[in-house]
Amino acid sequence: MTEDFALPTTYDPRAVEDRWYKHWEENKFFRSAADPEKEPFTIVMPPPNVTGQLHMGHALDNTLQDILTRWRRMQGYNALWLPGTDHAGIATQAKVEEQLRQEGVNKYALGREQFLERVWAWKEQYGGRITHQLRRLGASCDWDRERFTMDEGCSAAVLEVFIRLYEQGLIYRDNYITNWCPHCHTTISDIEVEHQDQPGQLYYIKYPVQGAPGEFIPVATTRPETMLGDTAVAVHPADERYSRLVGKTVILPLAEREIPVIADEYVDPAYGTGAVKITPAHDPNDFEVGRRHNLPSLQVIDREAKMTAEAGAAYRGLDRWDCRKRVVKELQASGLLYQIEDLAHAVGHCYRCTTVIEPMLSKQWFVRMKPLAEPAIAAAREGLVQFVPERFTKVYLNWMENIRDWCISRQLWWGHRIPVYYCHDCDAMMVAKTRPDRCHCGSTNLEQDPDVLDTWFSSALWPFSTLGWPEKTVDLAYYYPTSVLVTGRDIIFFWVARMIFSGLAFMDQAPFRQVFIHGLVLDTLGRKMSKSLGNGVDPIDLIESHGADSLRFMLVTGNTPGNDLRFHFERLDGARNFANKIWNASRFALMNLQDYEPGAMPEADQLTLADRWILSRLERAARQCTGLLEQYELGEAARVLYEFVWDELCDWYIELVKPRLYGKTDRADRETARYVLTVVLRSSLELLHPFMPFITEEIWQRLPHRGRTVMLARWPESRDERLAPEAEEKMALLMEVTRGIRQIRSEMNVPPGKKAEAIIVAPAAAVREVLRANITYIEGLANCLAEVTAGLDRKPAQAATAVTGEAQVFVPLRGLIDVDKEVARLNKELQSLAKDLERVRGKLTSQAFLGKAPTDVVAKERAKDAELAAKTNLLQERLLVLQGN
RNA sequence: GGGGUUAUAGCUCAGCGGGAGAGCGCUUGACUCACAUUCAAGAGGUCACUGGUUCGAAACCAGUUAGCCCCACCA
Numbered sequence: 001m002t003e004d005f006a007l008p009t010t011y012d013p014r015a016v017e018d019r020w021y022k023h024w025e026e027n028k029f030f031r032s033a034a035d036p037e038k039e040p041f042t043i044v045m046p047p048p049n050v051t052g053q054l055h056m057g058h059a060l061d062n063t064l065q066d067i068l069t070r071w072r073r074m075q076g077y078n079a080l081w082l083p084g085t086d087h088a089g090i091a092t093q094a095k096v097e098e099q100l101r102q103e104g105v106n107k108y109a110l111g112r113e114q115f116l117e118r119v120w121a122w123k124e125q126y127g128g129r130i131t132h133q134l135r136r137l138g139a140s141c142d143w144d145r146e147r148f149t150m151d152e153g154c155s156a157a158v159l160e161v162f163i164r165l166y167e168q169g170l171i172y173r174d175n176y177i178t179n180w181c182p183h184c185h186t187t188i189s190d191i192e193v194e195h196q197d198q199p200g201q202l203y204y205i206k207y208p209v210q211g212a213p214g215e216f217i218p219v220a221t222t223r224p225e226t227m228l229g230d231t232a233v234a235v236h237p238a239d240e241r242y243s244r245l246v247g248k249t250v251i252l253p254l255a256e257r258e259i260p261v262i263a264d265e266y267v268d269p270a271y272g273t274g275a276v277k278i279t280p281a282h283d284p285n286d287f288e289v290g291r292r293h294n295l296p297s298l299q300v301i302d303r304e305a306k307m308t309a310e311a312g313a314a315y316r317g318l319d320r321w322d323c324r325k326r327v328v329k330e331l332q333a334s335g336l337l338y339q340i341e342d343l344a345h346a347v348g349h350c351y352r353c354t355t356v357i358e359p360m361l362s363k364q365w366f367v368r369m370k371p372l373a374e375p376a377i378a379a380a381r382e383g384l385v386q387f388v389p390e391r392f393t394k395v396y397l398n399w400m401e402n403i404r405d406w407c408i409s410r411q412l413w414w415g416h417r418i419p420v421y422y423c424h425d426c427d428a429m430m431v432a433k434t435r436p437d438r439c440h441c442g443s444t445n446l447e448q449d450p451d452v453l454d455t456w457f458s459s460a461l462w463p464f465s466t467l468g469w470p471e472k473t474v475d476l477a478y479y480y481p482t483s484v485l486v487t488g489r490d491i492i493f494f495w496v497a498r499m500i501f502s503g504l505a506f507m508d509q510a511p512f513r514q515v516f517i518h519g520l521v522l523d524t525l526g527r528k529m530s531k532s533l534g535n536g537v538d539p540i541d542l543i544e545s546h547g548a549d550s551l552r553f554m555l556v557t558g559n560t561p562g563n564d565l566r567f568h569f570e571r572l573d574g575a576r577n578f579a580n581k582i583w584n585a586s587r588f589a590l591m592n593l594q595d596y597e598p599g600a601m602p603e604a605d606q607l608t609l610a611d612r613w614i615l616s617r618l619e620r621a622a623r624q625c626t627g628l629l630e631q632y633e634l635g636e637a638a639r640v641l642y643e644f645v646w647d648e649l650c651d652w653y654i655e656l657v658k659p660r661l662y663g664k665t666d667r668a669d670r671e672t673a674r675y676v677l678t679v680v681l682r683s684s685l686e687l688l689h690p691f692m693p694f695i696t697e698e699i700w701q702r703l704p705h706r707g708r709t710v711m712l713a714r715w716p717e718s719r720d721e722r723l724a725p726e727a728e729e730k731m732a733l734l735m736e737v738t739r740g741i742r743q744i745r746s747e748m749n750v751p752p753g754k755k756a757e758a759i760i761v762a763p764a765a766a767v768r769e770v771l772r773a774n775i776t777y778i779e780g781l782a783n784c785l786a787e788v789t790a791g792l793d794r795k796p797a798q799a800a801t802a803v804t805g806e807a808q809v810f811v812p813l814r815g816l817i818d819v820d821k822e823v824a825r826l827n828k829e830l831q832s833l834a835k836d837l838e839r840v841r842g843k844l845t846s847q848a849f850l851g852k853a854p855t856d857v858v859a860k861e862r863a864k865d866a867e868l869a870a871k872t873n874l875l876q877e878r879l880l881v882l883q884g885n
Numbered sequence: 886g887g888g889g890u891u892a893u894a895g896c897u898c899a900g901c902g903g904g905a906g907a908g909c910g911c912u913u914g915a916c917u918c919a920c921a922u923u924c925a926a927g928a929g930g931u932c933a934c935u936g937g938u939u940c941g942a943a944a945c946c947a948g949u950u951a952g953c954c955c956c957a958c959c960a
Contacts, residue, residue: 009920195957202960221960234960268959276960285958346957359958391889398888398956489955524897526953558898558908563890564953566897570909577922588919639899639907654919662918739926745914746926752915783917836904843903848940857903857941864904 007590011583013547017694021135029711030142032080034478041077042482043069044463045141046495047149049088050123051095054133056521056529056555056567057488059539063552064518064634065486066139070690071629072483073140074715080479081140082466084147085127089455090184090352093414096122112413119414133540138548138693140711147466149458150416157465158416158458159433161506166431170368171408173420173429177280177287178407180360181350182305186411187364189454190404191493193348193357200347204273204339205331207233207250210258217242217250217261218338220272222345223282224331225324228255228311229300232278234289237263239274253336254327255312262293281361297361305358320358365409365418365451373403376501385500385510388632389562392492392517399493408454415452422447460498463511470506485512489519489562516632519564521555526566537567549692550575556691557638578642579695582688585650586699589681592661593674598704602672609734609774610656611676612727617648618680619722625687626715638691645684652735653680656777678704683716730770734777737761737809740802741782744811747825748800748818756784760799760810762792764870767806784811792874795881801826803874805867823882830875837868 024030034040043065048058065081073079096119097107107115131146147154165171178187203224206216217233230252235242246263266289267276280290281297290297300311307315307323315323331337348357377400379385380393387393409418421430425443430436438444461469463485467476481503487496496515503511523529529536542551553575559565607615621644628637660666660673682703689696689710700710707713741759750756761778763771771778772788779786792808799810800822843849843861850858 007919010922219960223960266959271959273960278960283958283960285960288958345960395889395955402956493956520954560899563898568897568909571897573922574908577920580920580922584920584923586919591919636899643907650919651924658918742925743927747913749914752925753917839904843941846940850940852940853903860903 083141183355
């Protein structure tokens, strides 16, 4: 007895997974090195936040990447999956700040340098967590190449890009209105603002016209507190209601300031009152209007979202919402607030902390986007970058075509510091990789810009910074551009778009040929998994309870590219059951391969019908699977394998092969069976390996073979000689007859364990020999003894009947047959046949169909007609016999 | 306001021009020597609605309805 006999009856992933991962990693199977002899296949991993923990989105994203990588590697490509992590500016800084807060330490008291030391220490301690979680998922990435967006190389790339863009005039600094998060204390870019419709009020306020007592101009606003910063009222130039007031001034209530009435096209006369209060410092539109009309800007809200001194002594220090209440109350008291209307309107929130964004005027750095977007648009239009599914091209283009300049400065400490130095003794500004010794004015009194860059600025360079850019490395030349980028559709703008224009700008080539976009993992109710809802599921828990292979299989099946995926434990159980099925089929095979020495392929005439059939089916499954993978239809590819293994290999072939393995009479046939079983099982494991790497390795290693790992086994190639349509047709007939007998047995309540005797199979002449030669298949599969008669003429009375187009089966039940029940059953079948026949006949009697449909379709319909008619005849005859009794 | 997407069996989803499919759930029977995380059999659907294209539509086109998502500076 060897250990194979001792394999437990259920598969236990915990006993297997860590061991194999270690084996792969120690043997460097994940490694890839530039090799001009081989074609590269490259994926760069979307770098998860160093602070992060693996969530279901990561699990999905990385499973897809691993499947593609493992598959291409087996196909013989030099596959590189390059991993790494992102420094995640705001998120990481927030975590460390939180830690300090608990210690009662103030960040500012600590100082920038020491704070950064704390963050690095924190990163050292927790930064490896997510990469270890990825290992548990089975990710076959080249860990020797692991990168970090703030490591030396990536930081060098960031500096290089900043300086080049600056020198090209594509980076500029401007006093501009941007999105300020009062909680994170930094500016964020437009796409980091999440707009949500919220219930609110539209306040109608009368502004008294200067020098015209009793005359007012009415304005409407959702943010009355900002009126303290108003520097004008705008109306549409063609609006006759107000034209006579343009050029005059009004008295701003509460502040009692005099502000002008101006005319600007921006105003929509149909909305609200047709007159708009203009607050250049706290509204993006008003800011633009202010620029056009040279209006002053009054900053009335500060970085904490509290009112400033400029808002007036009465309001100074008030929170913006408290101030709104106060302003409303005071206006009501003065009678100038004459109407309040409920209004749902979009309010911008910080994507990280959900605080309401305050538009704020400040000096920030921007990337001029138009010149960069143009080639990025062209690349997608010309198909140099292809989105899968294709529809995401439109999403991408729509964004690129309407792109606005990108605010890249962040008021944080953790990140790539902006390489700009200001001279305190003159107005000079120097952009340099390292701190200049002195200003051209001779001063050494220089100060570096305190801000850091948007985290996405460095991730945008990821596909080439990780390969060594700006150095001209061998890796860069060999692996760039990468083959495909796999990511969620929620970061097309944040990341994919920016990588594309960066790659085009600095490498003259888009960073990847294809972008494979997947959806989100939703909870059972179809909601996005989120911390605040507490509806998230931890993939590590699932790996522990069900195994990584089951998790992967669950994630990849049951949905199509680009669509969201709902998580259900039942589906995870299903995947686990499949793993168990594979396990047990293998257990069966291994028991019977104990002393097997793999020999040469048996001669063709030694293969049985079942052998030829399963090899043919395997060939079709392999081809389909490969074709589907090429089209990124990973779920369908997995389904094909699932059906092949479970339905065809387990339910039919293994059942058919049992007597040959157990029987002692025909040694040669037993060897043939063992050969075929080995081939089919090994190929199945190889096909399944990209999806379920652990269990396939565990079993593959026990098969008679040569090789160090299934990871590097050759992906099953097309072999025409394995296709056997003739065998498939014959097996289909045998399976149909088998199902017919089983159906009768079941409906007549013959227990499965009881052998049914004296079954008669009456064949049409064309199939007589097939049935005779293979009747033992039917006997085995339907647990019966059967006789094949010469023709269709035997008609025993005390029997239930099953009919195929080419054979009739009688299951004699010696008085036990319930005639009424049998008549009812046959009638039901006749009815369904009649329905089919009607539809087919309808087509065949239509001149239009006969005239216009392709000939092969017509031929198919005729064949169908013949088969249905034959079946109907046999059933009707049978009915007469039964009713005659 | 614009765009995308979904609507198929009780549930979750495949199929996307020529006979309505899977998994789970449900019903019935079976611990059959790989597996009860199993096996066998079965019930269950005017493929959202209305038009159109076609010899033929669940599939293609248009519109409608409902849901979800994204983008958008109408105060």
